[in-house]
Amino acid sequence: EHTSPTDSEKLIPAAENNNKKEKMSQQAVNGIPCKGGKVLTLDNMNPNVKRVEYAVRGPIVQRAVQIEKELREGVKKPFTEVIKANIGDAHAMGQKPITFLRQVLALCSYPELLEDNKFPDDAKKRARRILEACGGHSIGAYSASQGIECIRQDVARYIERRDGGISSNPDNIYLSTGASDAIVTMLKLLVCGEGCDRTGVMISIPQYPLYSAALADLGAVQISYYLDEDKCWSLDVAELRRALNAAREHCNPRVLCIINPGNPTGQVQSRQCIEDVIRFAKEEHLFLMADEVYQDNVYAEGSKFHSFKKVLFEMGPEYSSTVEMASFHSTSKCYMGECGFRGGYMEVINMDPEVKAQLTKLVSVRLCPPVPGQALLDLVVNPPQHDEPSYSTFMKERTAVLAALAEKARLTEEIFNTVPGITCNPVQGAMYTFPRITLPQKAIDKAKELGQVPDMFYCMRLLEEEGICLVPGSGFGQREGTFHFRMTILPPTEKLKVVLKKISDFHMRFTKEFS
Numbered sequence: 001e002h003t004s005p006t007d008s009e010k011l012i013p014a015a016e017n018n019n020k021k022e023k024m025s026q027q028a029v030n031g032i033p034c035k036g037g038k039v040l041t042l043d044n045m046n047p048n049v050k051r052v053e054y055a056v057r058g059p060i061v062q063r064a065v066q067i068e069k070e071l072r073e074g075v076k077k078p079f080t081e082v083i084k085a086n087i088g089d090a091h092a093m094g095q096k097p098i099t100f101l102r103q104v105l106a107l108c109s110y111p112e113l114l115e116d117n118k119f120p121d122d123a124k125k126r127a128r129r130i131l132e133a134c135g136g137h138s139i140g141a142y143s144a145s146q147g148i149e150c151i152r153q154d155v156a157r158y159i160e161r162r163d164g165g166i167s168s169n170p171d172n173i174y175l176s177t178g179a180s181d182a183i184v185t186m187l188k189l190l191v192c193g194e195g196c197d198r199t200g201v202m203i204s205i206p207q208y209p210l211y212s213a214a215l216a217d218l219g220a221v222q223i224s225y226y227l228d229e230d231k232c233w234s235l236d237v238a239e240l241r242r243a244l245n246a247a248r249e250h251c252n253p254r255v256l257c258i259i260n261p262g263n264p265t266g267q268v269q270s271r272q273c274i275e276d277v278i279r280f281a282k283e284e285h286l287f288l289m290a291d292e293v294y295q296d297n298v299y300a301e302g303s304k305f306h307s308f309k310k311v312l313f314e315m316g317p318e319y320s321s322t323v324e325m326a327s328f329h330s331t332s333k334c335y336m337g338e339c340g341f342r343g344g345y346m347e348v349i350n351m352d353p354e355v356k357a358q359l360t361k362l363v364s365v366r367l368c369p370p371v372p373g374q375a376l377l378d379l380v381v382n383p384p385q386h387d388e389p390s391y392s393t394f395m396k397e398r399t400a401v402l403a404a405l406a407e408k409a410r411l412t413e414e415i416f417n418t419v420p421g422i423t424c425n426p427v428q429g430a431m432y433t434f435p436r437i438t439l440p441q442k443a444i445d446k447a448k449e450l451g452q453v454p455d456m457f458y459c460m461r462l463l464e465e466e467g468i469c470l471v472p473g474s475g476f477g478q479r480e481g482t483f484h485f486r487m488t489i490l491p492p493t494e495k496l497k498v499v500l501k502k503i504s505d506f507h508m509r510f511t512k513e514f515s
Helices: 007-027 047-051 059-072 099-109 111-115 121-132 149-162 178-190 210-218 237-247 271-283 308-314 353-365 371-381 391-416 441-449 454-466 493-513
Strands: 173-177 199-205 221-226 252-259 287-291 325-330 343-349 485-488
Touching: 047 210, 059 454, 099 111, 099 121, 099 371, 099 391, 111 121, 121 149, 121 371, 149 173, 149 343, 149 371, 173 178, 173 353, 173 371, 178 199, 178 210, 178 252, 178 287, 178 325, 178 343, 178 353, 199 210, 199 237, 210 221, 221 237, 237 252, 237 271, 252 271, 271 287, 271 308, 287 308, 308 325, 308 343, 343 371, 391 493, 441 454, 454 485, 454 493
Parallel strands: 199 221, 199 252, 252 287, 287 325
Antiparallel strands: 173 343, 325 343
């Protein structure tokens, strides 16, 4: 579980640092390290980096990679492959790329294909438009730091269509290396102050560990607010207020991060909930960060995605002209699953123009987001239209991917809830389930004896015995005394059924062993 540090805890690293600096100054004269000693050591490296943890690619995943190597070398295991259900990587799990997206990217990468009659005219038209906007008509050239202008215009038009006509200014759009890059950039702008004035950032527990990792790296204070598992991981403003008031004793809360649809919990927020959150942000003078990368991944009956921006503007000028916000989207999720291209965008609302100039300067240091990722994003926000030749295939493929995910969400909840000791909330959206597991006391004691968190012990045993790689709930944060794991619902349906059966059988066996 993540907790915010007290003032005394925050002072300890500074004292330790001073001792280390004295030690270093004895080891080096005029900046020249002592003979044989390393310039960069664990003792003198950036202490914030050492505090960074990222469970999605943590020890379990490292062990999974080792096991895969052992299997290739002929080591006998009780399974023949490792199934990595730890990360939302759709194509790695067997999802096929959307034809139109890859056709246009192929044309952009190798323009000579524009003469090939195998490619439809609308794909060629999109590719020519993108190439004309690139330096030297090549996606190998740098772009403007904020992103290619015509693509930012397409993103703005997409947002306007999505939000029922509410205007979007391309100057407020920043293309990025996936959504993660934009989220970290925004946090960089927001974090300042020392001691009790240090910026506090409110994040949901369970959370996506990008947030806790970025806050550790930036030396910001994490303020944890808990989602309500008993109410399908809903967000309650009373809990936001509790967390905020407690945090004010040791930091300066300035930011509220929301993930909707939720990761790892898969909940979809109601419109009323979003309104309540926006009111709370205005009352408490907080900057809102809305992570909306799963906006097309909504499965449950009665659930609907509402963008924070749309709700903000429908609440009227009292809110829409004052609440400062950044919202994020990506090409990695939804029906696309194009994680490797690292495409994404951020839209900023009500940002101080002087701060916006600083943001533009900050992104320019990184030169530009990957241009193939920008091109892919353009196709996501400007897909084939109903009068174009690629439309029917595109819609058929898109619908099939989302329908399969909806079926797998239902299947996962249904099967897990038949297993004694596993409780699974409905997967309303996103790509994950976060079931609660009941662990026998003897298993908890055994884990402590091994120096492991109980759900890490559970997941490691599952990996060694069944070859299934999950992420323990402790990597995302959870209420004291509860245990969970996160599993992606991305494997093909038949393979997912095997995974669910193996986990169910393992849970029964594990429970029996430690009862």
